[in-house]
Amino acid sequence: xxxxxxxxxxxxxxxxxxxxxxxxxxxxxxxxxxxxxxxxxxxxxxxxxxxxxxxxxxxxxxxxxxxxxxxxxxxxxxxxxxxxxxxxxxxxxxxxxxxxxxxxxxxxxxxxxxxxxxxxxxxxxxxxxxxxxxxxxxxxxxxxxxxxxxxxxxxxxxxxxxxxxxxxxxxxxxxxxxxxxxxxxxxxxxxxxxxxxxxxxxxxxxxxxxxxxxxxxxxxxxxxxxxxxxxxxxxxxxxxxxxxxxxxxxxxxxxxxxxxxxxxxxxxxxxxxxxxxxxxxxxxxxxxxxxxxxxxxxxxxxxxxxxxxxxxxxxxxxxxxxxxxxxxxxxxxxxxxxxxxxxxxxxxxxxxxxxxxxxxxxxxxxxxxxxxxxxxxxxxxxxxxxxxxxxxxxxxxxxxxxxxxxxxxxxxxxxxxxxxxxxxxxxxxxxxxxxxxxxxxxxxxxxxxxxxxxxxxxxxxxxxxxxxxxxxxxxxxxxxxxxxxxxxxxxxxxxxxxxxxxxxxx
Ligand code: HEM
Numbered sequence: 001x002x003x004x005x006x007x008x009x010x011x012x013x014x015x016x017x018x019x020x021x022x023x024x025x026x027x028x029x030x031x032x033x034x035x036x037x038x039x040x041x042x043x044x045x046x047x048x049x050x051x052x053x054x055x056x057x058x059x060x061x062x063x064x065x066x067x068x069x070x071x072x073x074x075x076x077x078x079x080x081x082x083x084x085x086x087x088x089x090x091x092x093x094x095x096x097x098x099x100x101x102x103x104x105x106x107x108x109x110x111x112x113x114x115x116x117x118x119x120x121x122x123x124x125x126x127x128x129x130x131x132x133x134x135x136x137x138x139x140x141x142x143x144x145x146x147x148x149x150x151x152x153x154x155x156x157x158x159x160x161x162x163x164x165x166x167x168x169x170x171x172x173x174x175x176x177x178x179x180x181x182x183x184x185x186x187x188x189x190x191x192x193x194x195x196x197x198x199x200x201x202x203x204x205x206x207x208x209x210x211x212x213x214x215x216x217x218x219x220x221x222x223x224x225x226x227x228x229x230x231x232x233x234x235x236x237x238x239x240x241x242x243x244x245x246x247x248x249x250x251x252x253x254x255x256x257x258x259x260x261x262x263x264x265x266x267x268x269x270x271x272x273x274x275x276x277x278x279x280x281x282x283x284x285x286x287x288x289x290x291x292x293x294x295x296x297x298x299x300x301x302x303x304x305x306x307x308x309x310x311x312x313x314x315x316x317x318x319x320x321x322x323x324x325x326x327x328x329x330x331x332x333x334x335x336x337x338x339x340x341x342x343x344x345x346x347x348x349x350x351x352x353x354x355x356x357x358x359x360x361x362x363x364x365x366x367x368x369x370x371x372x373x374x375x376x377x378x379x380x381x382x383x384x385x386x387x388x389x390x391x392x393x394x395x396x397x398x399x400x401x402x403x404x405x406x407x408x409x410x411x412x413x414x415x416x417x418x419x420x421x422x423x424x425x426x427x428x429x430x431x432x433x434x435x436x437x438x439x440x441x442x443x444x445x446x447x448x449x450x451x452x453x454x455x456x457x458x459x460x461x462x463x464x465x466x467x468x469x470x471x472x473x474x475x476x477x478x479x480x481x482x483x484x485x486x487x488x489x490x491x492x493x494x495x496x497x498x499x500x501x502x503x504x505x506x
Pocket of ligand 1: 109123124125309317379444445449450452453
């Protein structure tokens with residue numbers, strides 16, 4: 001009897017403790033204790049989700065992040081999950097300090113269990129010395145010389161895409177959902193240039209392509225995103241939730257198994273000497289063979305790089321091309337100007353066969369891609385946690401604070417880009433003062449030691465696909481169809497990119 005009363009009272013104390021701790025964390029600490037409480041920002045919308053709903057919902061016109069920055073300044077404190085004070089920073093100097101100064105490695109990423117399951121612990125998530133070693137080894141793989149060799153592959157896959165769109169139009173369907181087409185195009189390309197692997201997802205079914213499609217062809221709900229964030233703090237949440245989300249679990253298994261198989265096959269091939277293919281994985285394996293043991297990548301690390309390339313290089317590029325088409329459909333005059341340039345360079349539309357140097361010499365195409373990545377960067381924010389106490393402006397930032405670097409807001413700031421900041425105006429890139437200012441204010445690929453290693457691949461690929469499409473088709477908005485922009489983790493068109501497409505006769 002006595003024992004059961006003790007257990008009951010112990011349990012009551014425990015419960016009271018838990019309730020007290022939750023009350024403190026959600027209702028007291030953020031408002032009366034945290035040093036971040038003095039930083040201005042929006043009031044919390046909700047004690048559980050904080051401001052996440054505003055931050056993560058798809059937007060059609062004004063982005064709430066932009067409104068916060070206009071109202072509260074370049075350092076904004078908002079409330080994250082369970083009201084956790086979190087920062088949104090758009091001050092170019094602070095951003096450069098985080099990204100490029102000697103302190104860059106003092107700002108680490110969230111090692112969210114979901115991201116790790118999808119991307120593997122490759123270059124995107126490596127930290128400190130591990131990251132330096134992997135980055136040093138991988139950088140030579142992304143030289144201009146190697147990217148030039150990828151161009152015929154970009155053209156071949158873009159041409160398959162062109163054929164499929166023509167087929168749809170010839171069958172009488174001109175209102176086309178372009179999202180799956182573009183996403184499969186960039187998946188097929190990264191398969192080929194990354195690992196000489198034929199997904200052929202544009203023309204056939206493939207289990208890896210199906211795994212990605214099942215993961216990305218649906219918009220994440222706020223609840224799903226909140227669960228992903230909670231898993232950063234309580235890893236068991238990932239196990240419980242993946243056990244319930246059979247689709248996610250199966251897709252991760254397929255991605256991991258196929259990536260492993262690809263490395264195994266290349267390893268076998270490499271036993272007979274240097275690999276002759278110029279895909280990224282072959283180049284990495286060749287380099288790895290001649291490195292001293294302490295610098296070599298392990299089998300597991302190489303497998304993780306495959307998962308990394310697939311994730312980092314596929315959806316991002318597809319989203320960039322999608323918004324370029326959308327913006328050109330909204331601005332027919334710009335679309336005509338771009339087409340004029342393409343027609344002049346490629347008078348025979350059936351012979352769109354540029355080299356790397358030729359595609360980069362097209363000035364207006366370059367301006368369109370740059371302006372598109374400014375207005376709608378595929379990665380709208382990146383998150384960092386400071387491992388030491390820091391000072392941002394006049395504020396002390398305690399260690400382990402989450403800071404979002406708001407590139408999408410920075411790139412639309414009227415202070416930095418002038419009164420036309422929110423307009424799609426490719427010709428601004430013809431003005432040298434824009435290019436100079438862009439060193440600090442334009443970060444679609446970030447910069448510094450953690451900047452995108454694949455940016456030159458992405459730019460060449462996007463230019464070729466966009467060039468092929470604009471040379472062959474006219475894109476117009478579909479009457480009555482509204483497209484929003486997802487806010488997290490990537491700015492995907494929501495629900496999808498639906499445009500009205502017609503064929504250009506000559
Ligand atoms: C338009 C297309 C792309 C955009 C907008 C983009 C953007 C970015 C951004 C913003 C980051 C930094 C993420 C962070 O630090 O949190 C990043 C990193 C990275 N990207 Fe890209 N990316 C694109 C295409 C590609 C492609 C095609 C590849 C590979 C072939 C690639 C591979 C990577 C890798 C490996 C990293 C990690 C780099 C590191 O931490 O050292 N990306 N990318």
